[in-house]
Amino acid sequence: MRKTILILSALFICHLSMAQSSDLExxxxxxxxxxxxxxxxxxxxxxxxxxxxxxxxxxxxxxxxxxxxxxxxxxxxxxxxxxxxxxxxxKQASLPNKIKVTISEKDFSGQQVAIFNAENIEKVTQAVYLNYGMSDDYEGADVKGKIILVKAGAPDQTDQGSLFKLSLQKRGFAQAAGAIALIEVHDYNAQYWGSVKGYLSHDKMTLRDKNEPVGGPVHLWVNSNHNLLDELEKGAEVSTGLVISGIDNNRxxxxxxxxxxxxxxxxxxxxxxxxxxxxxxxxxxxxxxxxxxxxxxxxxxxxxxxxxxxxxxxxxxxxxxxxxxxxxxxxxxxxxxxxxxxxxxxxxxxxxxxxxxxxxxxxxxxxxxxxxxxxxxxxxxxxxxxxxxxxxxxxxxxxxxxxxxxxxxxxxxxxxxxxxxxxxxxxxxxxxxxxxxxxxxxxxxxxxxxxxxxxxxxxxxxxxxxxxxxxxxxxxxxxxxxxxxxxxxxxxxx
Ligand SMILES: [Zn+2]
Incomplete structure (x- = not known):
């Protein structure tokens, strides 16, 4: 019995060392x-x-x-x-050296603006307000060559992940309709704004979303503390100015x-x-x-x-x-x-x-x-x-x-x-x-x-x-x- 174990284990060790040396060889x-x-x-x-x-x-x-x-x-x-x-x-986009958004005579700049897609632009025009800017909202609207103002998110989707996802879709709709810019207005009280601003403000290389439309309209988020959303919901066309300069875009x-x-x-x-x-x-x-x-x-x-x-x-x-x-x-x-x-x-x-x-x-x-x-x-x-x-x-x-x-x-x-x-x-x-x-x-x-x-x-x-x-x-x-x-x-x- 003992001997058998010895022989078996000797065989086993021999087998192991052969396998090892052959891998090494x-x-x-x-x-x-x-x-x-x-x-x-x-x-x-x-x-x-x-x-x-x-x-x-x-x-x-x-x-x-x-x-x-x-x-x-x-x-x-x-x-x-x-x-x-x-x-x-x-993608790598340098930050603009100047950015100013004026909506209904209220100015937004610095910490109040986050950039999703931008090119250098200087334009003052009547902007069209389109509710949440989802596909239904475009019915009957002519926005070709215009600036679109929308509310951020959707009625039942206000968490940060949804905001980003919806945002990409909205840019797709704006691009298809031929708009030159899409501005999403966020509620000033939004808790997430601090992290959103930090996330979007780095002048560095990032991954590009496969579904992200190439080119397309200028796309900004604006954080409003002027009851702007209430005013927009009245539905009138709104005088809007957009100045962005110093951007160098690289995809x-x-x-x-x-x-x-x-x-x-x-x-x-x-x-x-x-x-x-x-x-x-x-x-x-x-x-x-x-x-x-x-x-x-x-x-x-x-x-x-x-x-x-x-x-x-x-x-x-x-x-x-x-x-x-x-x-x-x-x-x-x-x-x-x-x-x-x-x-x-x-x-x-x-x-x-x-x-x-x-x-x-x-x-x-x-x-x-x-x-x-x-x-x-x-x-x-x-x-x-x-x-x-x-x-x-x-x-x-x-x-x-x-x-x-x-x-x-x-x-x-x-x-x-x-x-x-x-x-x-x-x-x-x-x-x-x-x-x-x-x-x-x-x-x-x-x-x-x-x-x-x-x-x-x-x-x-x-x-x-x-x-x-x-x-x-x-x-x-x-x-x-x-x-x-x-x-x-x-x-x-x-
Ligand atoms: Zn290294």
Whole structure:
């Protein structure tokens, strides 16, 4: 009896170590120093000019990643453009240097006006009041070339979410009727005004709603404290003036790059592991003392991009039990926008995405380690630690929780949806001076990296990927984690 157990366990251990060494051999077979180096030297080259959203450099990077996917045999994703691209709709509007709205001789400016859609305009005219500005309200009205005044919301819909949704619809109706401007009048007592104003006043890049009409009338919200609504409801035409100047509107489209490798296990292949990183960076800025002005972003995040490329090449050649979804995000540096777009428009149902293994990087100060932000927050920690140690690195968790790094990269949008999502990073034991030498600096160049260390780093990532994707146990949030409940909600009992 005892002997049988001994033999069985000896066989078992033997089997385990064979499986392990073969995964390790598979990783070593595809993750090689010269290839890593050539990826990073291209992605972080001056030719790509810092890969900023809206510039040709980032488009070259996207094309390069997609071409590599194709070369590896990574499959196109159903529903993506040309199989490998997901369009991400963005907009950036500078704030006007002047805005003044005059309705029935009352002036509105500054904190009383919120801008939804604007172009430079100077116009004084009789405006038409159209109740709530819903489609019925347009019956018999001629508003072509005119300014329309409406009440915000709808009689039974006054919560903030409805106000935004209705607002987009109303602009669509105004545009279809040929109006030049739509002004929604809000009640002065509205509690939400403070947050609305804050939300709309930033001069920054944001996602663009797929249903948002392109072009269209000037669209403003005005917060009235003059009993204006009562006056408007009397129904007369109202003298209205509109002055907006100094606006610079920019609508743009960028691309997430995506690819799939189907899993080999008949059951587990319905579960997807997402391997992700952002590939954009911050572009060109002010020159330093050496007259370098290109922020090449070798660490941030050519390195992350290459973790995903390395996993893609390896898994395409040696598929894992679970399916793999590779995503390189655009516009992380603009406020985590590419990943936000993805979770709102997923190409594989979010419920089927059981894990997101992200990589984002500032720099490193310890070449014996890999730092995994959120290592101990999911049940995949053991697999990751074993993989790192098999390669000769030590996996450590976030050394600077006060920086809240977990919630500052693309992984957070997946976590919020309930998907376990740590971030695999170059080894750092503190978020200190050594990191700031390179973090968002023109010095973040490919020739300043240690490629012997990087070889280990990429191998450790890919071996972790294989272990997680082949494990019979599906990784989950550790009980009690901030995102545990979200996970329960997304996956239910599975
Ligand atoms: Zn960055």
């Amino acid at each position: 598979k990783v070593k077979a595809t993750v090689e120093k010269e290839e890593i180096k050539s990826h990073i030297f291209y992605l972080a080259s001056d030719e790509l000019r810092g890969r900023e959203v809206g510039t040709p450099g980032i488009e070259k990077a996207a094309d390069y990643i997609a071409a590599e996917f194709k070369r590896y045999g990574v499959k196109p994703v159903p529903g993506a453009d040309n199989g490998y691209f997901q369009q991400v709709l963005l 743009l489209t960028s691309r997430n790059v995506v690819g799939i490798v189907e899993g080999t296990d008949p059951k587990l292949k319905n579960e997807y592991i997402i391997y992700s990183a952002h590939y954009d960076h911050v572009g060109v800025g002010k020159p330093n003392a050496e007259l370098d002005s290109i922020f090449n972003g070798a660490r941030d995040n050519a390195v992350g991009t290459v973790t995903v490329l390395s996993a893609a090449e390896n898994i395409a050649k040696y598929p894992t039990k679970r399916s793999a979804l590779f995503i390189l995000f655009t516009a992380e540096e603009k406020g985590l926008l590419g990943s936000k777009w993805y979770v709102e428009n997923p190409l594989v149902p979010l419920k089927q995405a059981v894990y997101c293994f992200n990589s984002d990087n500032a720099s490193y100060n310890d070449t014996t380690k890999a730092t995994i932000v959120g290592l101990e927050r999911t049940t995949a920690s053991q697999n990751i630690k074993e993989a790192c140690s098999a390669i000769g690195l030590t996996a450590i968790d976030d050394p600077a929780p006060e920086q809240n790094l977990f919630d500052r990269s693309d992984n957070v949008h997946f976590a919020t949806k309930g998907i376990p999502a740590p971030t695999f990073s170059l080894g750092f034991t503190a978020f200190d001076k050594e990191l700031f030498k390179y973090y968002h600096q023109v010095t973040d160049n490919p020739e300043t990296l240690n490629y012997d260390y990087l070889l280990k780093f990429f191998r450790a990532y890919v071996l972790s990927c294989r272990k997680i994707a082949n494990d019979e146990e599906t990784p989950v949030w550790v009980e009690g984690d901030k995102y545990y409940e979200a996970g329960q909600e997304l996956y239910g009992d599975r």
